[in-house]
Amino acid sequence: MYAQMVKSEATDEDPAKLAAFQARIDAGERIEPKDWMPEGYRKTLIRQIGQHAHSEIVGQLPEGNWITRAPTLERKAILLAKVQDEAGHGLYLYCAAETLGISRDELTEQLLSGKMKYSSIFNYPTLSWADIGAVGWLVDGAAIMNQVPLQRTSFGPYSRAMIRICKEESFHQRQGYDLIRKMAEGTPEQKAMAQDALNRFWYPSLMMFGPSDKDSVHSTQSMAWKIKINTNDELRQKFVDQTVPQAEFLGLTIPDEHLKWNEDKGGYDFSEPDWNEFYEVLKGNGPCNADRMEARTRAWRDGEWVRDGLMAHARKQTSRRVAAE
Amino acid sequence: MSSEWPLWEVFIRGQHGLNHRHVGSLHAPDAELAIRHARDVYTRRNEGVSIWVVPSAQITASAPSEKGPLFEPANDKVYRHPTFYDIPDEVGHM
Numbered sequence: 001m002y003a004q005m006v007k008s009e010a011t012d013e014d015p016a017k018l019a020a021f022q023a024r025i026d027a028g029e030r031i032e033p034k035d036w037m038p039e040g041y042r043k044t045l046i047r048q049i050g051q052h053a054h055s056e057i058v059g060q061l062p063e064g065n066w067i068t069r070a071p072t073l074e075r076k077a078i079l080l081a082k083v084q085d086e087a088g089h090g091l092y093l094y095c096a097a098e099t100l101g102i103s104r105d106e107l108t109e110q111l112l113s114g115k116m117k118y119s120s121i122f123n124y125p126t127l128s129w130a131d132i133g134a135v136g137w138l139v140d141g142a143a144i145m146n147q148v149p150l151q152r153t154s155f156g157p158y159s160r161a162m163i164r165i166c167k168e169e170s171f172h173q174r175q176g177y178d179l180i181r182k183m184a185e186g187t188p189e190q191k192a193m194a195q196d197a198l199n200r201f202w203y204p205s206l207m208m209f210g211p212s213d214k215d216s217v218h219s220t221q222s223m224a225w226k227i228k229i230n231t232n233d234e235l236r237q238k239f240v241d242q243t244v245p246q247a248e249f250l251g252l253t254i255p256d257e258h259l260k261w262n263e264d265k266g267g268y269d270f271s272e273p274d275w276n277e278f279y280e281v282l283k284g285n286g287p288c289n290a291d292r293m294e295a296r297t298r299a300w301r302d303g304e305w306v307r308d309g310l311m312a313h314a315r316k317q318t319s320r321r322v323a324a325e
Numbered sequence: 326m327s328s329e330w331p332l333w334e335v336f337i338r339g340q341h342g343l344n345h346r347h348v349g350s351l352h353a354p355d356a357e358l359a360i361r362h363a364r365d366v367y368t369r370r371n372e373g374v375s376i377w378v379v380p381s382a383q384i385t386a387s388a389p390s391e392k393g394p395l396f397e398p399a400n401d402k403v404y405r406h407p408t409f410y411d412i413p414d415e416v417g418h419m
Contacts, residue, residue, distance in 0.1 A: 028341070029341045029342075030341040030342035032375070074404070077402070077404060078404045081402060081404060081405050085405075141419075156341075156342055159342055160342070160343075160344060170407040170419065171404075171405055171406060171407045171409075171410075173419050174407050174409075174410040174412055174419050175404070175409075175410055177410070177412060177416070177419060178410040178411070178412070242417060245415070245416060245417060246416045246417070246419075249413060249415050249416045
């Protein structure tokens with residue numbers, strides 16, 4: 001899940017308006033930017049879509065780390081195309097957030113000041129080439145699990161952005177699985193690298209869905225508003241059930257000694273991730289938080305003269321056009 | 326002085342949640358009347374839930390002659406398509 005722990009905003013508006021709004025959502029209608037909406041709905045969505053957008057952009061960093069070191073030209077072209085898609089996904093989502101009355105610059109500044117977050121998963125390093133496979137297979141796999149139901153979310157621009165994104169995500173997961181499969185079927189050293197990548201990315205991927213439902217304080221309102229469609233635990237269970245056979249096919253072992261098929265529930269029993277680690281990473285204490293924020297801050301600072309130049313050029317063109325008319 | 330009202334491009338959202346789609350154009354003196362005319366011309370059979378109108382003069386289009394340079398570079402990047410990767414049936418849908 002690219003948006004974790006999104007706090008729902010309380011709303012204190014005219015009860016009749018709120019009831020009419022809820023009725024529209026319950027009827028499966030989409031809310032569009034110019035429609036009336038509760039202030040809490042607007043703020044919660046800005047937070048969620050913004051966090052989702054930031055995750056796409058920050059998510060380029062761990063993968064971009066390997067572009068220059070891809071083992072073949074083909075893998076390099078694939079990885080470049082994938083990272084380029086992530087930039088595109090960030091742009092779709094920033095535009096969706098902007099329809100709610102916040103600017104792109106404000107969103108970026110809120111990320112850099114720490115007011116807005118991005119997904120915890122991108123605070124883990126990509127230490128070997130096999131990690132690029134694990135990211136596509138597991139991280140994009142978990143993201144898809146979350147994003148497919150969000151195609152039906154109540155806010156029109158968000159829903160349409162999700163539809164575009166989901167169409168493109170399948171490539172991401174498949175290239176990852178294809179990559180890690182090559183390694184799992186390779187030399188013993190390569191297979192060990194694939195296993196090591198799975199070991200390190202398994203629990204952080206489970207954390208992507210957010211805390212357990214019993215500890216998730218923000219779900220009820222968001223689910224009523226159809227900003228959130230499934231609970232964290234539902235999606236996590238689906239992800240585990242889907243991923244275990246994929247790991248078995250590769251001959252890799254999920255790093256969980258309690259993993260066991262449960263006939264009664266028709267799904268696997270599995271160990272929860274270490275939630276203390278999750279909260280530490282959210283607080284900024286993960287292995288790469290400082291690096292990621294440093295990279296984003298540097299890009300923003302070093303790009304300032306370019307942005308200023310672009311605006312100066314746009315102003316000049318406008319004034320020339322006005323003068324010519 | 327032109328003896329015609331300006332041309333407007335009309336976009337209709339067919340159902341809740343879908344994108345507005347271009348359906349055609351019409352003449353109208355201003356935006357408000359363009360919407361009313363679009364309602365009459367393009368939604369007589371309940372085709373839409375929302376209308377956008379844009380002055381045709383405001384549309385910037387790519388030149389048909391630039392089709393090659395614009396779109397051909399995507400042709401040799403087959404790896405952007407999920408079907409480029411061979412996923413065994415045993416591992417399920419991906």
